[in-house]
Amino acid sequence: MQRSFSDLEYAAKPKVTRRDRLLGEIEAVTPWAALVAEIEPFYPKGEGRGRPPIGLERMLRMYIAQQCFGLSDEGAEDAIYDSQAIRGFVRIDLAREAAPDATTLLKFRRLLETHKLTARIFATINGHLAAKGLMLKEGTVVDATIIAAPSSTKNQSGQRDPEMRQTKRGNQWHFGMKMHIGADAGLGLVHTLVTTSANVNDVTQGHALLHGEERLVFADAGYQGIEKRDEKRTDARWHVAMRPGKRKALSATEVGRLDEQIERIKASIRAKVEHPFHVVKNVLGLRKVRYKGLAKNTAQLFTLLGLANLLIAKRRLLAFHTQGVS
Numbered sequence: 277m278q279r280s281f282s283d284l285e286y287a288a289k290p291k292v293t294r295r296d297r298l299l300g301e302i303e304a305v306t307p308w309a310a311l312v313a314e315i316e317p318f319y320p321k322g323e324g325r326g327r328p329p330i331g332l333e334r335m336l337r338m339y340i341a342q343q344c345f346g347l348s349d350e351g352a353e354d355a356i357y358d359s360q361a362i363r364g365f366v367r368i369d370l371a372r373e374a375a376p377d378a379t380t381l382l383k384f385r386r387l388l389e390t391h392k393l394t395a396r397i398f399a400t401i402n403g404h405l406a407a408k409g410l411m412l413k414e415g416t417v418v419d420a421t422i423i424a425a426p427s428s429t430k431n432q433s434g435q436r437d438p439e440m441r442q443t444k445r446g447n448q449w450h451f452g453m454k455m456h457i458g459a460d461a462g463l464g465l466v467h468t469l470v471t472t473s474a475n476v477n478d479v480t481q482g483h484a485l486l487h488g489e490e491r492l493v494f495a496d497a498g499y500q501g502i503e504k505r506d507e508k509r510t511d512a513r514w515h516v517a518m519r520p521g522k523r524k525a526l527s528a529t530e531v532g533r534l535d536e537q538i539e540r541i542k543a544s545i546r547a548k549v550e551h552p553f554h555v556v557k558n559v560l561g562l563r564k565v566r567y568k569g570l571a572k573n574t575a576q577l578f579t580l581l582g583l584a585n586l587l588i589a590k591r592r593l594l595a596f597h598t599q600g601v602s
Contacts, residue, residue, distance in 0.1 A: 298344060298559070299365040305586045305593040307404040311336060314396045318387060330376050335384045337366045338376055343579050346561045349378035349385070389571070394578035398469070401582040405465060408596060410589050415461030416490040416512075417549040418499065420478045421557075423573070425452035425565045439570045441473035450474055453570060455577055457552060458485030461494060463592075464548035465585045471574045483507040494545050515542050555584035 312333050320329045341362050342352040355362045356375035368375055388394050405411050425440040442451040454476060458468035468485045478498045483505065486493065490512045495502065497517040518539055526532040556562050560580050565573045586593070 293361065295345070295359065295361045299341070299361055301587060301590050302340065302344065302583060303365060305590050306340075307401065308333060308336075310400050310404060311397055314400050315388070315393055318391045318393060330380060334366060334368070335376060335381070338381055339384055339388070340579070340583070341365055342381065343576065344560055344583070346566065349382045352381055353378045388579075389575045392575070394575045394582075398578040398582040401585055402465070402467060405585060405589055405593075408589075408593065410463060410592060411465055411467065412460040412462040413487070413489045415492045415494065415545070416458050416467070416486055417461050417464070417494045417546055418456070418458050418482055418485045419496060419546070419549040419553075420454045420456040420481070420498075421553050422450045422454055422474050423452050423562065423565055424450060427451040437565075437568050439473060439568075440565070441475040443475040453565060453573060454478075455553075455556075456481045456485055457549065457581070458487065459549045459552060461492065461545055461548060463588055464551040465588060466552045466581045469574070469577060469581055471570050471577065473570075479505070480507075483509050486510055486512065494542060496546060515545075517542060517546070551588055552581060552584045555587055556580050559587065560584070 315336065316332060319332045338352060338356070341347075341355070342349070345355070345362075347355055353375055356366055356368060357363075357370065363370065363375075366375075388397075402411060422443070422445070425437055427436060427442075436451070440452050442449055444450075452474045454472050454474050456470040456472065456478065457466045459466045467487050470481050470484050472481065479500070479502050482493075482495065482499050482502045484507070486509060488510050490510065493512045493514045495514065495516045497519045499514070499516050500519065502516065503514050518535075523536070523539060526535050556577070560583065562576075562580060566576060567573050
C-alpha cells in the first residue's frame with residue numbers, strides 16, 4: 277500500500293506509544309496468510325448484485341485491533357478515524373476510502389462465532405508456533421482464573437447473565453466465568469482452553485486441559501486429588517502443590533528442607549501459566565467479560581489467547597525473521 281504524507285509524518289514522530297508498540301509486535305509475528313486461508317472458505321464471495329464484500333484480511337485486522345484494545349463495534353469504527361496507529365494496522369487510507377462500519381464488523385464477528393473460527397485461529401497460531409519448535413509436548417501446567425461479569429440487574433432485561441455464577445475466594449465473592457487453560461511448561465504457551473461458570477471447581481476440569489502427550493503435569497493446591505478422578509485421560513505424572521497449611525508445618529529437618537526445595541521448584545514451573553493470564557488481562561485489557569453468555573466470551577478468548585501466545589513467543593519469532601527463517 278502506498279504511504280501518504282500523513283503516514284510518513286506519523287512514522288517520523290519522536291515517541292512510540294504503547295498502541296504503536298503493541299500493534300507493531302502483532303503485525304510482525306502474526307501468520308496472516310495462514311489465518312486468512314483458514315477463514316476464507318466461510319467468507320462471503322460477493323456473488324450477484326450488491327456491494328462487494330470488504331477484503332478478508334482487512335476485516336481480520338480490524339477485528340484483531342478491536343480485541344487488542346477492548347473496543348465495541350462502534351468504538352472500533354471510530355478508532356480507525358481517530359488513531360493513525362490503528363488505521364495503519366488495518367491498512368486504510370482515508371483519503372481514498374472509508375473505514376468499514378460497525379455493522380460490517382459485527383457481521384464479521386458473528387461469522388467467526390457461528391463457524392467457531394476463533395478456535396481455528398487459535399489452532400493455526402499454535403501450529404505456526406509448533407512448526408518453529410516453540411510448543412513443547414512433554415510438560416503441561418494447568419490453572420484457572422476468574423473473569424468478572426457485571427453483577428448489576430440495572431440493564432434492559434433486568435437480569436444478570438444466567439450463564440455466569442458467583443464463587444468465593446478467600447473472604448471475597450466473585451461473579452463471572454472461569455478461564456481454565458493448559459499451557460506448555462517451557463514458554464507458557466497455551467494449548468488448551470475450557471470455559472465454565474465461576475462456581476465450577478478447578479479440579480473438575482484438570483484432565484480436560486491436557487493434550488494427551490505430556491509426561492508431567494504441574495498444578496497448584498486446588499487440584500489436590502486429581503489423580504484419583506474418573507476423568508483421567510493419560511498416564512502423565514501429576515505434580516500438585518502441597519496445601520499451604522501442610523507446607524507451613526514442614527519440619528526443620530533435612531527431609532523437611534528437601535520437601536520445601538521441591539515445592540519451590542514446582543512453583544517456579546507453575547509460574548509459567550501466569551504469563552498468558554497477565555497478557556490477556558493486563559496487556560489486552562480483558563478485566564471483565566465483554567459479551568453475554570459463555571459461547572461468545574469463549575470465542576473471544578480463543579482469539580486473545582492466540583494473540584497472547586504470539587506475544588509471549590515474540591522474541592524467538594522475531595529472531596527467526598532476523599535469521600531469514602520463514
